[in-house]
Amino acid sequence: MSDIVNVGICCVDAIGQTIDDYPPPGGLRLFDKLTLTTGGNAVNCSIALGKMGVQCEAIVKVGDDALGEFVVSELRKYNVGIEGVIHGKGIHTPYTFACIFTGGQRSFFHTQGANGTLSYDEINLGIIKKAKFCFVTGTMVMKTFDGEQTARLLADARNAGVKTLLDTVYVDNAPLELWHANILPCLPHLDYFIPSQPEARKITGLQDPSEMARFLQSKGCKNVVIKMDEHGAFCRDAAGNETMVPSYKVDKVVDTTGAGDTWCAGFLAGLRDGLSMPEAALLGNATAAHCIQAAGASTGIVPLEQIKRFQKQTATRA
Numbered sequence: 001m002s003d004i005v006n007v008g009i010c011c012v013d014a015i016g017q018t019i020d021d022y023p024p025p026g027g028l029r030l031f032d033k034l035t036l037t038t039g040g041n042a043v044n045c046s047i048a049l050g051k052m053g054v055q056c057e058a059i060v061k062v063g064d065d066a067l068g069e070f071v072v073s074e075l076r077k078y079n080v081g082i083e084g085v086i087h088g089k090g091i092h093t094p095y096t097f098a099c100i101f102t103g104g105q106r107s108f109f110h111t112q113g114a115n116g117t118l119s120y121d122e123i124n125l126g127i128i129k130k131a132k133f134c135f136v137t138g139t140m141v142m143k144t145f146d147g148e149q150t151a152r153l154l155a156d157a158r159n160a161g162v163k164t165l166l167d168t169v170y171v172d173n174a175p176l177e178l179w180h181a182n183i184l185p186c187l188p189h190l191d192y193f194i195p196s197q198p199e200a201r202k203i204t205g206l207q208d209p210s211e212m213a214r215f216l217q218s219k220g221c222k223n224v225v226i227k228m229d230e231h232g233a234f235c236r237d238a239a240g241n242e243t244m245v246p247s248y249k250v251d252k253v254v255d256t257t258g259a260g261d262t263w264c265a266g267f268l269a270g271l272r273d274g275l276s277m278p279e280a281a282l283l284g285n286a287t288a289a290h291c292i293q294a295a296g297a298s299t300g301i302v303p304l305e306q307i308k309r310f311q312k313q314t315a316t317r318a
Contacts (some may be wrong), residue, residue, distance in 0.1 A: 009138030010060035011094035013039030041137035044261035050078030057081035067093035154189035188220030209234035246316035258297025
């Protein structure tokens with residue numbers, strides 16, 4: 001069995017590049033190319049770990065369609081464990097159209113499909129209880145599993161001695177009540193909460209990373225890492241120690257799709273290898289730096305030893 005189990009959303013991403021504006025009804029815009037890849041937080045993180053040479057298991061739900069077969073074949077291709085993959089009946093595999101802007105930022109159109117029906121009762125707890133780390137990712141777009149069911153799974157994992165982690169999807173128009181309903185029940189069962197800065201702002205209503213982390217810890221979470229894009233990552237551990245971990249300089253940002261998910265892969269790999277939280281976050285920054293230099297969520301990811309060489313050879317931002 002694997003030390004790391006990733007539970008959460010999957011989808012197939014159709015990435016359109018470059019798209020800087022949308023046509024009106026009946027209009028047309030041209031773009032340069034379309035790339036078809038797997039996507040979704042749990043799949044992105046799992047494939048990134050597989051490409052790094054770190055064994056993991058993916059627990060996701062796919063539909064009974066060709067896209068579901070594509071997701072499973074890609075997981076298998078990168079040596080990701082698929083024993084826990086759930087095959088839904090009469091439901092489609094989730095699908096995202098990602099629009100990549102000139103500067104590398106992106107917007108998404110998404111259909112939930114099987115992700116919206118994933119439930120606690122479908123998940124193979126035996127796989128999770130044999131692991132060292134259980135990472136749930138995709139909260140806010142798993143309408144059945146979000147909130148109390150996620151909290152129950154995290155509690156089960158922790159009771160079995162498994163370290164727990166949670167990440168979310170940034171849904172900018174979700175009301176505060178929904179953020180709190182989905183996140184707050186999970187925090188007492190978390191060893192690490194690793195949201196992005198916009199997600200942490202939505203949940204806490206605060207702006208300062210230290211204040212956001214303190215708020216989240218006051219609700220029960222042990223350690224908090226806030227991913228801050230090109231600025232790196234802010235860490236606050238259970239003892240109250242705070243570290244701003246810098247990002248790495250890269251020559252050109254091609255596509256930021258999957259940057260957060262591949263950051264999580266690097267962070268998990270670091271924790272698995274016994275690194276401290278700031279050291280693991282730095283490895284996450286280095287992994288994400290590889291991601292953003294290629295189109296696609298995991299296209300740019302290389303073996304772990306190559307990422308470590310990059311860390312030795314590349315300067316961080318001041």
